[in-house]
Amino acid sequence: MWEPMIVNDYKLLFFMKTNSIQKYSDNELHLLIQKKNKTAFTLLYEYYGSMIYGLAMHALKSKELADEIVELTFIKVWDSIHLFKLQKKTFCMWLVGLFIATAQDYLESKNIEFVFKNLGFPSFTFEIIGEKAC
Secondary structure (H helix, E strand, O other), X not given: OOEEEEEOOEEEEEOOOOOOOOOOOHHHHHHHHHOOOHHHHHHXXXXXXXXXXXXXXXXXXXXXXXXXXXXXXXXXXXXHHHHOOOXXXXXXXXXXXXXXXXXXXXXXXXXXXXXXXXXXOOOEEEEXXXXXXX
């Protein structure tokens, strides 16, 4: 059962695990998700969710921040899949870039001062300095 919910002004989509044996290419998933295919989105999350979460934990060093930002990243994937252009970069690279942009936006929206450090891609981190003074 697909159940969209609104929580803290975010549209959250909860999906069942598919246990699907069928594999799709990134291009196939991209096209299906553009058509708002929820099963394809679930498969995308199964393929890339752990990787993005691992990057988030490494870069943010906070479970709470990682949980929130990974969720927001995948909401952005759902909402902005039409912006992805396969010819320009791989889906994985687009997803990592979307995660970085989402993390920066989130930290700024919470008035959290940070320094983004690119340690030679794919290694990067967000050094959290503290709350910004008003």
